[in-house]
Amino acid sequence: MATTDHPRRVFIDRPRPILAKPPDRIRRLAFRLTRSTHAAVPDLRRFARATARRWAVPEDPCDTLALVVSELVTNVVLHSGSPNVALLITFDGVALTVEVTDNGRWPESDARTPALAQRASFGRGLELVRACTSRCTVLPTIAGTRVTTRIPVT
Template structure:
């Protein structure tokens, strides 16, 4: 009677940390460019559509805030994925043009100014750190799973 040896199943590879970092001029066109970068990156990392859309919206809103409400000439974007969640950081080195408490009642009913409300709705948490050197906003977007059979690609 012949015996057949079966190979041991291969161990699953360790999760690959995914990261993309970009510095760009603080212009209206940069909002579009960084939103597209975020979406493309998430697709390359096999992020499901829901969190992919949330990522694009969060990046768009946070970069828009830098362009409209800061004196920063540049904006930095850092996106990381740890196999469970996306973390977005948007960093500027400018000063805010107006204070949060300075919005009048009429401005509160304007058709703009809902960026952080959208960020809050798309994330499970976010932080805002303001210093004399600028502002850093960090947002955390949960990702329940990846598309089956796809591994992340590095170097977005």
């Protein structure tokens, strides 16, 4: 049945087509669990870079991803005492999310004095990770430590 509301507008009572829901962002996942040894650092760095390239992530975020994975896995190997380290990488088309999880405990704080910390040639990995990511959270729990970072891609 048609009704006129205005001489130029005609409204027809009929079922309206159901509009398709816009597609959700494609979410890609990659996971690797390995022993927490010095060999884990280059192994997980290569895994992360190869995964990002397979997902067609541009080169700059790939380099940042490799750096972040290296620093976080090195912290697990050197400081946590965990026998294993887990790496989860997700990509939603906008950013890479990196999650490194272990079953150990990272040191609560840096015991060095500020003057000694300034001269140290190590111990700045987490600061570096925070500087090159849009988000970095460290969550120590009774079961271990989880660090989550977000690297913008677009």
